[in-house]
Amino acid sequence: MIESNELAAPRAAPLEPAGGRAGRGFWQHSWEELRSNRLGIASAVLLALLIVVALTAPFFSQFVTHFGTTQQDLNNPFSAPSRTHWLGTDELGRDTVTRLAYGARISLGVGFLTVAISLTIGAMVGLFAGFYGGVLDDVLMRIVDVVLALPPVFLFILMSILFRPNAITLSVIIASLGWASLARLVRSEVLSLRSREFIVATRSLGARNGRLIFRHVLPNSLQLMIVAASLGLAQVVLIEAALDFLGLGIQPPTPSWGNMLSNAQEYFVHSVWLVIFPGLMIFLTVLAANLLGNALRDAFDPRLRHL
Amino acid sequence: MVGYVARRLIMAIPVLFGVTLITFLLMHFTAGSYVPGLQLDPNLKPSDIARIRSNLGLDRPVLVQYLDWLGIGAILQQVGLGGLLGGGHNIDTGILEGNFGRSLIDGTPVLTAVLERLPNTIELTATAIVLGAAVSIPVGVVSALRRGGRLDQGLTAISVAGFAVPQFWLGLMLILLFSVTFHAWHLPWLPSSGATSPIGGGGLLDRLEHLVMPAVVLAFFYLSNWSRFVRSSMVETLSQDFVRTARSKGMTERRTVYVHALRNAIAPLVTLVGLELPGLVSGALIIEVVFGWPGIGLLAFQRALQFDFTTVMGITTFAAVLVVAGNLLADMLYAVVDPRVRYA
Numbered sequence: 317m318i319e320s321n322e323l324a325a326p327r328a329a330p331l332e333p334a335g336g337r338a339g340r341g342f343w344q345h346s347w348e349e350l351r352s353n354r355l356g357i358a359s360a361v362l363l364a365l366l367i368v369v370a371l372t373a374p375f376f377s378q379f380v381t382h383f384g385t386t387q388q389d390l391n392n393p394f395s396a397p398s399r400t401h402w403l404g405t406d407e408l409g410r411d412t413v414t415r416l417a418y419g420a421r422i423s424l425g426v427g428f429l430t431v432a433i434s435l436t437i438g439a440m441v442g443l444f445a446g447f448y449g450g451v452l453d454d455v456l457m458r459i460v461d462v463v464l465a466l467p468p469v470f471l472f473i474l475m476s477i478l479f480r481p482n483a484i485t486l487s488v489i490i491a492s493l494g495w496a497s498l499a500r501l502v503r504s505e506v507l508s509l510r511s512r513e514f515i516v517a518t519r520s521l522g523a524r525n526g527r528l529i530f531r532h533v534l535p536n537s538l539q540l541m542i543v544a545a546s547l548g549l550a551q552v553v554l555i556e557a558a559l560d561f562l563g564l565g566i567q568p569p570t571p572s573w574g575n576m577l578s579n580a581q582e583y584f585v586h587s588v589w590l591v592i593f594p595g596l597m598i599f600l601t602v603l604a605a606n607l608l609g610n611a612l613r614d615a616f617d618p619r620l621r622h623l
Numbered sequence: 624m625v626g627y628v629a630r631r632l633i634m635a636i637p638v639l640f641g642v643t644l645i646t647f648l649l650m651h652f653t654a655g656s657y658v659p660g661l662q663l664d665p666n667l668k669p670s671d672i673a674r675i676r677s678n679l680g681l682d683r684p685v686l687v688q689y690l691d692w693l694g695i696g697a698i699l700q701q702v703g704l705g706g707l708l709g710g711g712h713n714i715d716t717g718i719l720e721g722n723f724g725r726s727l728i729d730g731t732p733v734l735t736a737v738l739e740r741l742p743n744t745i746e747l748t749a750t751a752i753v754l755g756a757a758v759s760i761p762v763g764v765v766s767a768l769r770r771g772g773r774l775d776q777g778l779t780a781i782s783v784a785g786f787a788v789p790q791f792w793l794g795l796m797l798i799l800l801f802s803v804t805f806h807a808w809h810l811p812w813l814p815s816s817g818a819t820s821p822i823g824g825g826g827l828l829d830r831l832e833h834l835v836m837p838a839v840v841l842a843f844f845y846l847s848n849w850s851r852f853v854r855s856s857m858v859e860t861l862s863q864d865f866v867r868t869a870r871s872k873g874m875t876e877r878r879t880v881y882v883h884a885l886r887n888a889i890a891p892l893v894t895l896v897g898l899e900l901p902g903l904v905s906g907a908l909i910i911e912v913v914f915g916w917p918g919i920g921l922l923a924f925q926r927a928l929q930f931d932f933t934t935v936m937g938i939t940t941f942a943a944v945l946v947v948a949g950n951l952l953a954d955m956l957y958a959v960v961d962p963r964v965r966y967a
Contacts, residue, residue, distance in 0.1 A: 458637055466946075469908045471649075474935055474939065577792060595792035598792065
């Protein structure tokens with residue numbers, strides 16, 4: 317009994333502590349790099365604020381703005397920014413701040429869900445295609461080629477009209493095309509990892525494929541996925557807003573930044589703020605996600621910083 | 624080179640089949656039997672509806688409909704194998720023969736509608752691409768030469784913003800400024816919608832006036848993308864050995880930078896621009912909608928809202944073919960400008 321334990325211990329020892337120490341070191345180092353990047357931290361803080369506003373939108377509307385999303389103030393339509401309505405009201409006197417806060421739920425909710433779905437599918441496809449190679453790789457990559465060749469705007473419009481999406485189906489629609497580029501990205505990373513010495517060494521120690529993929533290749537491509545997720549979030553927020561703007565995404569009266577803009581189109585000649593603020597929210601969110609993605613990339617791979 | 628091109632061409636065939644199959648199946652399983660207006664018309668007996676659907680060939684098995692839509696049916700019939708598809712229906716020519724079907728709304732051939740709108744879209748996107756490339760090269764080079772300076776930081780900030788600004792919002796803001804506000808201030812203003820004026824329009828100046836705003840919005844996006852690329856490519860090139868050699872030979876700085884380095888730095892841009900070629904057709908949809916530009920994007924959008932699925936399907940396929948062709952062209956252009964690629 318004791319003997320077998322003693323036998324097992326030294327075999328595991330060279331693997332675990334080494335992997336653990338290297339992992340901590342890398343993430344700690346990256347965090348220090350990221351912390352020194354002021355633009356990146358500012359973006360992260362802005363995104364965090366938006367997430368808090370999105371999560372607490374009902375409390376926000378009840379205790380801070382004192383207006384509901386669909387609550388009409390018919391004495392005050394097209395009100396300019398004022399003390400009661402900080403960013404003004406629309407044609408029915410609905411409070412813009414409240415609606416923007418609820419819009420953040422849609423934009424960020426769809427954004428994160430879409431990124432989660434496409435990253436899960438993309439990472440799986442990329443990992444397996446890159447790791448196993450051969451026929452599996454060929455088949456999966458040809459599917460990726462096909463998906464990437466589909467013109468996204470037309471497909472999104474088509475699917476939106478056919479499925480009449482809510483926030484969740486909208487995420488599925490956007491993710492149904494979004495996973496392909498991620499799969500390609502992860503695959504190329506896996507291809508280069510596969511032949512590295514630490515993978516070859518782990519394999520020669522008798523690690524099975526499943527362990528290699530999920531305990532060694534996956535953790536080592538996490539940094540790539542985090543960067544891709546941040547940049548992907550920016551793109552999804554833009555696409556979602558565009559679909560709402562075209563009237564194909566989230567339908568009124570549920571407020572989203574895109575459908576607020578689409579609504580404002582009729583009135584923007586005399587009520588400029590109706591078109592300015594939702595656009596600014598989209599712009600700031602996308603900007604923050606992009607800058608955070610860039611900052612993360614610099615933090616993970618300082619060689620890229622000076623290019 | 625010939626072998627390289629042939630290999631890439633052969634690889635494109637299964638991709639094209641996949642694209643047509645996905646588009647067709649998506650349409651079939653969600654809207655397959657739907658004919659606009661038919662179910663709502665109280666004058667039609669169920670037998671009439673069945674007859675109309677049968678005339679449209681919608682009662683055939685999916686596979687037969689797909690092959691017919693592709694145009695393989697017509698090919699099989701010509702070589703005497705038409706029976707494979709099951710008889711009883713007229714087998715039409717398909718997209719392989721350039722027949723993209725007929726609109727469910729007005730019965731006109733989809734291809735005619737597409738070709739009618741195509742020049743407008745190409746006018747818009749080609750202007751934007753040329754504008755974007757022409758401005759991004761000097762911007763990228765200047766940034767690279769003054770790396771870290773105030774000008775570089777300013778230009779970088781603008782291009783980062785260009786990535787984040789929603790195109791439709793930028794379009795609306797430009798309309799607000801140049802059409803609405805300028806008009807109110809009695810300044811020369813720009814038309815906010817269409818490609819020509821409805822009355823007395825069509826002259827060169829009139830077309831340019833309509834083109835400016837949508838083209839600038841679209842070009843701004845390309846510009847922010849490509850100027851970053853030119854900048855980093857130029858920075859990398861300037862640190863290479865051949866540039867040092869040129870300098871150490873006593874070549875003037877101007878000649879080193881603008882002749883030797885620049886040519887090498889912007890060669891990869893060719894690929895990037897090539898990858899945007901499919902965007903010539905499909906890239907401008909939302910801008911066409913905002914500016915009422917009568918191009919393919921606006922056509923697809925309007926027809927989709929009317930449930931004219933054959934038209935949307937035709938345009939989607941058309942655009943997908945162009946994506947594949949564009950990728951192919953980009954690869955070949957790259958192989959031309961950078962001979963190392965061919966042997967890889």
